[in-house]
Amino acid sequence: MLLQIIDSINGIRQVLKTFKKSNFQIGFVPTMGALHDGHLSLIREARKENDVVAVSIFVNPLQFGENEDFHHYPRPFENDRLLLSKEKVDILFYPGKEEIYPETFSTSISIKKLENKLCGKSRPGHFSGVATIVLKLFNIVKPDVVYFGQKDFQQTVIIKKMVSDLNVDTKIKVLPIVRDKDGLALSSRNAYLNNDERKEALCLFKALTKAKIMIDSGVTISGEIVNEMKCTIKEYKLARVDYISIVDKNTLEDVEYAKSGDVIALAVKIRNTRLIDNLIIPSLLFILYTITLLLKDSI
Ligand code: AMP
16 A cells, blocks of 8 residues: 555544454554654554554654754655655654644643653653643544654653553553664654764763663662763763663652663763663563573683
8 A cells, every 4th residue: 555645633534444444453653753763663563563554743842842952853754755655654644733733722631740750850841742742643543553662761651651541542562772783772863963972972872881781790779870870971071961860660760779670761962962762671581691691602
C-alpha cells in the first residue's frame, strides 16, 4: 500500500474505520519528525507486528517552554516522507497546529508526582504538554499498539501511568535506545551540534559508561556514582549538567542504592543544546553472563 498523507482528524478516522472493520491490527508511532534511525527502529518493529502502520509528525507547541526551540525545531518534511515510504508505512498523520489545537482548546492532562521530576524540573509544563498530545493522538488513531523509545525514559513512564490511570485501551511498547557508532544517543536535536559540540556531546554516554563500570565492580551508593559521573562530564568544557539521577523505574524517586532495574538518567547542555540519555541498570544475571563471556574470550 502507498503512503497516505492525511492532515485532518476526520480524514484519518475515516481511513482507519475501514481497516478496523476488517479487524486489522493498527500500530502507531507518534513523532515530531526529523526522523532518524531511532524513530525508524520503532517504525520497523511496528511494521513487523501490525497489519497497518500509522506514524504522526506533529511538532507539539504545548511541550515547548517559551525560551525553547519550538520555532527552530528541524522540519525536513520531504526527507521524512521519503523515509516513511521506504519503510512501507501506510498512513502519515501530519496535522497543522489549528487542527489539533483550535482556538477554543482548553484541556490539559497532568500526571501528578511524575511530571515535575527529572526533566520536568527544568522544563515546567513539558510533560503535561506531552501527555495531552499523546492522549489526543490515541483518541484520534485508536491504535492497538503504540511504540515509544526508551531514549525519552520519563516520557514512557508518564504515558504508561496515564494509560493505566485513564483506562486507555492501547498496548504500549518501549524499545531500546539507538545510538551512533561512538555511543551518542540519536536525537533530532543532534542536528544543532557543530563539530566541536558533537565531540563534547559524547560526555553523556561516557558518564553512563563510567556508572556502569562502577556498578559492575560492586559500587551501589547512588551519591558516589553520580559524583563520578559529574567528574566525567566536568572534563568536557562545553558541557553543563542539568541533572544526573538514579531513580526507581516506576516512581522516578531517587534511590539511595542503585540496583538492577533502576534507571540512571541525565540531561546535559552542550552550549545551547540540551541532550538527555539514560541507562536501565541490567540485572545481575546479565552482568554475570557478560563477565563469563569476557572471561571465556580471554582464556
Ligand atoms: P520525537 O520525534 O523526539 O518526539 O521522538 C519520537 C519517538 O522516537 C519517541 O518515542 C522517542 O523516544 C523515540 N526516539 C527518539 N530518539 C530515539 C533513539 N535514539 N532511539 C530509540 N527511540 C528514539
